[in-house]
Amino acid sequence: MKLQLALDLVNIPEAIELVKQVEEYVDIVEIGTPVIINEGLHAVKAMKEAFPSLQVLADLKIMDAGGYEIMKASEAGADIITVLGATDDLTIKGAVEEARKQGKSIMVDMINVKNIEQRAQEVDALGVDYICVHTGYDLQAVGKDSFEELQTIKRVVKHAKTAVAGGIKLATLPAAIQAQPDLVIVGGGIATQEDPRSVAREIRNQLNQGA
Numbered sequence: 001m002k003l004q005l006a007l008d009l010v011n012i013p014e015a016i017e018l019v020k021q022v023e024e025y026v027d028i029v030e031i032g033t034p035v036i037i038n039e040g041l042h043a044v045k046a047m048k049e050a051f052p053s054l055q056v057l058a059d060l061k062i063m064d065a066g067g068y069e070i071m072k073a074s075e076a077g078a079d080i081i082t083v084l085g086a087t088d089d090l091t092i093k094g095a096v097e098e099a100r101k102q103g104k105s106i107m108v109d110m111i112n113v114k115n116i117e118q119r120a121q122e123v124d125a126l127g128v129d130y131i132c133v134h135t136g137y138d139l140q141a142v143g144k145d146s147f148e149e150l151q152t153i154k155r156v157v158k159h160a161k162t163a164v165a166g167g168i169k170l171a172t173l174p175a176a177i178q179a180q181p182d183l184v185i186v187g188g189g190i191a192t193q194e195d196p197r198s199v200a201r202e203i204r205n206q207l208n209q210g211a
């Protein structure tokens with residue numbers, strides 16, 4: 001199981017400092033949607049330049065103009081780019097087509113998709129690389145998580161890798177590991193902790209043991 005660190009509530013220098021502390025324990029660094037809103041795709045470029053050996057994910061949550069937005073994120077150095085599962089198939093097809101041209105990967109974020117089982121099968125058939133179940137901040141605040149949805153996609157997805165995100169921390173990590181996703185995404189569970197390095201190391205250990 002791979003580990004993705006989500007950076008959401010930081011500026012570019014803070015993001016780079018944080019990754020320096022934890023880089024040996026993470027596989028993918030996510031430039032989160034709030035960072036892209038604040039700083040633009042420059043944040044993706046700066047992260048890739050600072051850590052060329054890490055994969056960088058641009059959390060654009062694309063809803064339209066799939067091909068064009070993938071092209072722009074690719075130019076900035078993103079290795080993986082997110083598209084919303086709630087959008088139409090044409091946007092996802094355009095994103096996949098452009099990603100193939102650019103040698104990049106697409107992650108479909110299933111945030112707020114109502115029929116996860118059906119939509120996961122549909123987007124899987126469109127050739128995406130990752131399908132991620134995700135409880136956003138606003139639903140985390142009322143106690144929701146995505147562990148049941150993770151089991152659903154594990155059951156029906158045949159080609160794409162599976163991922164889980166949303167409020168995962170050390171205490172809830174075993175529930176994620178139990179369903180054996182390919183990728184676990186942790187933001188605040190590392191980034192806002194007093195000692196991010198030791199938490200990232202412990203998460204890495206647990207992922208290695210659970211694999």
Ligand SMILES: O=C([C@H](O)CO)[C@H](O)[C@H](O)COP(=O)(O)O
Pocket residue numbers: 006007008030032033034059135136137165166167168185186187188189
């Ligand atoms: O995608 C995210 C969220 O929608 C804000 O853009 C986060 O990166 C994702 O939820 C992981 O962060 P945590 O929930 O803090 O683990």
